[in-house]
Amino acid sequence: MKNIIAATLTSLLICVGFYQVNLDSDSEFERWALKHGKRYFGDEKTYRQSIYFQNKQMIDEHNKRTDVTYLMGENQFMAITNEEFVGLYLNPLSPEKQNEQDQIITKTNPKSPEPKIEQNLKEEYDWRGYAPVKDTGNCASSWAMAATNAIEAQYAIVKGIKVTLSAQNVIDCDGDWVGCDGIPTVFTQPQQAYEHARTRGILTESEYPYVGRRDYYSCQQSQLAPWKILSYMQNNDDIDYMRGFLQILRVQPLSVRVDATNWQFYSSGVFSLCSSLYKNSNYFALAIGYDYSNKNWRVQASFGKSWGEFGTIRLAPGNTCGLINEGVFVTLL
Known part of the structure; x- marks a missing residue:
């Protein structure tokens, strides 16, 4: 109507x-x-x-x-408003959770929202190609795709195995999540996917194809799957949050929670039109690199390869879009 x-x-x-x-x-x-x-x-x-x-x-x-430092381009989101983009494809916190999570993040990460990068950390990290660029389609499932991307990348880095894991498996079989509904009901959103990978394992994309919706009680995983993790942990370096994030990124990508409100038409360049406040974060992605020479982060989204720079976005240095507020990394068995 x-x-x-x-x-x-x-x-x-x-x-x-x-x-x-x-x-x-x-x-x-x-x-x-x-x-x-x-x-x-x-x-x-x-x-x-x-x-x-x-x-x-x-x-x-x-x-x-x-x-401007970045360019916009036409893509699959051309016929919707920005309000629709946020409501359909992102995972905004509910108003109740915004205040609650602000208090939690203040306690766990009391540093400045724009910390400076240590001068001796002049290395460049680039994990592009270690995890496939996925497409959420008409489902706000970035939480599941970012988590499976982090696990895929770790298998490629540590074991030399290229595998595409099923985000649909996690969406259907994780009983603590809301599937494609958008607004989360729990604090540890992608961590629920990691917990599933730790306890039950995840099937591959070919075994459990993505359909972009969740039908409750439709989990098709009847037994333990072989693709498992040993543990997962959130970056919580009390001495220097930024330094801790970079030290992890040196050896593997992290799933991150960011403010992607204005990512709708990003095409290329270095982006910074976003909030670093945790309460404004509404999308899960994969931090895959830092380019010290050009002063930008590289982040992999789940909007398909035709979006952005072959499925990735470059962010300005610092805590741009809240990149370092919630970084989660995994270890394998």
Whole structure:
């Protein structure tokens, strides 16, 4: 009903000239929809088309600026608003959890939200290619994909084994999570996936394919799976949180919780338009590198390879997007 009302209003605004949409450009929108497997009809199509062209105009205007450090690009999110992007694809904390987690993170990480990197840590780390870039599709499952990515990377680094583990296995079989519903109900979101990997193991993607939804009581894992971990731990270096994060990143990637509110159309460059506060973090990703020479982090998302720089984003130095607030790493058996 909301979409129908919005579509009707949009149609009226187009007629009176508030939206400068060239209706001759239908084919451009339709080519985009076909490429990304989107299907719209009637008022819904009119509404989504108007959003598409508004986003296109915003991207064009942004990329013409000379004061920005990153570029935007068209992708699978062109026909949704930023509010929809956050609600459909990210994992924001509930208002109740925001205050609770602010108190917890203050106790566990009392350092400045923008700590300085030690001058003697001038190494560069790059773990690209050690874990496959995944795509959550229409499911807010970044928590499961970041965790399986961290385990996959560790198998590749330590044992020389390339494996793609099933995020769907974790989504279906982890009884403490809400699947694709978005807003978490517990504090240790990806850690639930790690606990499943520690106690029951995870099947491979080919054994348990991703479908991008969760049907309760639909777990298809009937026995222990071979892909297990020994333990998982959150970075909690009391002396220097940043230094501890970098020391772990030197030997393996970490799953992280970040503020991805404005990541919707990121295409390339160094990004910093985000909050470092833990309460604003709403997405799980994989920290895969730090480039000391160019002063940026490298983070792997789960929006597919066509998003960003082949599925990754570069973040400015410091605690950009809250990168170091919650870093989790694993050890294997």
